[in-house]
Amino acid sequence: MVEFFHAVAHHGFLQYALLAGLLSSIACGIAGTYVVTRRISYIAGGISHCVLAGMGAARYCETVHGWTWFSPLYGATASALAAALIIGMVSLKAKQREDTVIGALWAIGMAVGVLFIARTPGYNEDLMAYLFGNILMVSGNDLLLILALDVLIVAAGAIWYDQFQAVCFDEEYARLRGVPVELFYLLLLGLVALTVVLLVTVVGIVLVIAMLTLPAAIAGHFARTLRGMMALATLLCALFTVLGLSLSYAPNLPAGATIIVVAGMAYLATAGLCAPGIRAWFAARFRGK
Amino acid sequence: MSAVVFDNVSFAYEGVPALSAVNLRIDDGDFVSVIGPNGGGKTTLLKLILGLLQPQQGTIRVLERTPAQARSQVGYVPQFFQFDTSFPVRVLDVVLMGRLHRIPFAGRYRADDRKAAESALRDVELAGLASSPFAALSGGQRQRVLIARAMVSEPRLLLLDEPTANIDPAVQNELFRLLDELSRRLTIMMVTHDIGFVSSAIRRVVCVNRTVVVHPTSELTGGAIADLYRSDVRMVRHDHRCAEHGHEVRHG
Numbered sequence: 387m388v389e390f391f392h393a394v395a396h397h398g399f400l401q402y403a404l405l406a407g408l409l410s411s412i413a414c415g416i417a418g419t420y421v422v423t424r425r426i427s428y429i430a431g432g433i434s435h436c437v438l439a440g441m442g443a444a445r446y447c448e449t450v451h452g453w454t455w456f457s458p459l460y461g462a463t464a465s466a467l468a469a470a471l472i473i474g475m476v477s478l479k480a481k482q483r484e485d486t487v488i489g490a491l492w493a494i495g496m497a498v499g500v501l502f503i504a505r506t507p508g509y510n511e512d513l514m515a516y517l518f519g520n521i522l523m524v525s526g527n528d529l530l531l532i533l534a535l536d537v538l539i540v541a542a543g544a545i546w547y548d549q550f551q552a553v554c555f556d557e558e559y560a561r562l563r564g565v566p567v568e569l570f571y572l573l574l575l576g577l578v579a580l581t582v583v584l585l586v587t588v589v590g591i592v593l594v595i596a597m598l599t600l601p602a603a604i605a606g607h608f609a610r611t612l613r614g615m616m617a618l619a620t621l622l623c624a625l626f627t628v629l630g631l632s633l634s635y636a637p638n639l640p641a642g643a644t645i646i647v648v649a650g651m652a653y654l655a656t657a658g659l660c661a662p663g664i665r666a667w668f669a670a671r672f673r674g675k
Numbered sequence: 676m677s678a679v680v681f682d683n684v685s686f687a688y689e690g691v692p693a694l695s696a697v698n699l700r701i702d703d704g705d706f707v708s709v710i711g712p713n714g715g716g717k718t719t720l721l722k723l724i725l726g727l728l729q730p731q732q733g734t735i736r737v738l739e740r741t742p743a744q745a746r747s748q749v750g751y752v753p754q755f756f757q758f759d760t761s762f763p764v765r766v767l768d769v770v771l772m773g774r775l776h777r778i779p780f781a782g783r784y785r786a787d788d789r790k791a792a793e794s795a796l797r798d799v800e801l802a803g804l805a806s807s808p809f810a811a812l813s814g815g816q817r818q819r820v821l822i823a824r825a826m827v828s829e830p831r832l833l834l835l836d837e838p839t840a841n842i843d844p845a846v847q848n849e850l851f852r853l854l855d856e857l858s859r860r861l862t863i864m865m866v867t868h869d870i871g872f873v874s875s876a877i878r879r880v881v882c883v884n885r886t887v888v889v890h891p892t893s894e895l896t897g898g899a900i901a902d903l904y905r906s907d908v909r910m911v912r913h914d915h916r917c918a919e920h921g922h923e924v925r926h927g
Contacts, residue, residue: 425759546781549775558753562727612764615763
């Protein structure tokens with residue numbers, strides 16, 4: 387771990403990685419809080435897996451057709467927003483079979499991505515990077531896109547804080563008070579989609595859902611307001627990212643997977659400590675002494 | 676003037692009739708209790724008044740307008756146990772949701788919204804709990820918060836869906852005292868599952884079981900209740916006042 391912090395001072399790519407992780411933590415805290423409180427982690431999972439279609443298509447166009455401006459992250463942004471819109475419409479209109487449709491889109495998105503990548507000449511290590519993240523490959527351009535998305539997410543979260551809170555807490559009441567709840571639901575999914583794009587660079591498509599849920603779920607045990615939950619989730623997300631990155635560096639482990647294992651263990655520990663039985667046991671012990 | 680008028684209204688959930696050929700008139704300033712068996716259509720009646728459901732037949736007027744147009748002047752208190760108890764939200768934030776119709780599309784609550792929410796909390800005697808987590812409150816306190824949320828939108832008609840469910844009798848009496856006081860200012864329609872809790876301030880009882888029959892409280896007899904629930908029901912005696920409206924009973 388010490389070795390990692392020495393290396394950060396000398397290697398630009400590590401500084402980029404650290405910056406990407408910290409910047410995406412902000413979006414992660416905001417969107418993750420909504421995913422957890424509105425209980426839409428399955429929808430978030432669907433959106434994140436559809437991102438592979440966009441990344442694969444962009445990579446294909448980049449290499450085969452020479453569209454050098456069309457980097458996989460742009461493809462990811464486009465496909466995440468499209469998936470959010472489609473899944474959002476499905477969940478608003480087709481109440482009965484919502485999970486089936488999301489499951490189908492989830493699989494189709496993955497399959498389309500795999501087909502594009504198979505048709506792209508060259509090494510196939512891209513696929514592994516998309517699926518499990520490769521934070522050490524973040525470029526200056528990627529960092530700019532991450533920063534722009536972060537600004538968008540923070541602005542949306544600040545402007546519509548009251549409306550999002552109402553829609554997540556009591557959608558029916560918000561509708562009765564004249565709030566366009568369907569529109570805000572789609573905006574919320576858009577926010578989640580952009581966050582998915584940020585997190586894909588850090589931990590990859592498959593592991594995104596853990597970053598969207600674990601820090602916010604831990605924060606939920608302690609927070610009294612949505613705002614507080616977002617701030618705490620952001621801090622936790624940053625902590626897990628830095629910890630995971632530094633732990634993975636010396637033994638040359640995959641950074642994304644290490645970050646998720648750290649987050650998962652923290653979640654299990656908190657869930658255990660906050661379980662009613664264990665809380666009571668602690669309370670009894672401390673009273674005894 | 677009428678607060679609510681149903682003219683030959685029918686509603687069915689995917690072909691299963693919930694209410695058929697309902698005629699109903701609630702006068703401005705009335706305090707009515709809506710009773711009836713589970714699945715009899717009480718909540719459907721409220722949702723039709725709120726415009727959350729559209730009738731397949733007949734017309735509904737609320738405060739002399741369509742339900743959707745009247746919404747901003749209708750306060751609604753839903754059943755409190757439908758809420759996620761782990762949702763991180765403070766009492767004041769919940770009350771502020773009653774002011775959502777006043778904030779612009781891309782805007783926040785303002786200082787006067789906060790003042791109104793604080794004053795509504797004082798009215799339900801919960802001013803000290805403004806920054807407590809909503810989840811930490813007792814059932815009776817949550818119900819008061821939801822009433823404050825409804826009152827902060829300055830409604831002319833207040834609808835309550837089983838405000839006394841899961842609340843112990845002492846707290847129920849406090850709640851009724853609050854509603855009695857509010858009934859001097861606005862029209863109240865309250866769904867109650869338990870007919871024993873029909874308060875003395877209630878002037879008329881709307882009995883809902885597929886059809887709707889309205890009784891002045893002075894007329895409510897064991898026979899009418901037994902007809903409605905199709906079984907023997909223990910009556911609880913109240914000191915009824917005579918309804919000033921006399922009979923407006925339409926037997927279906």
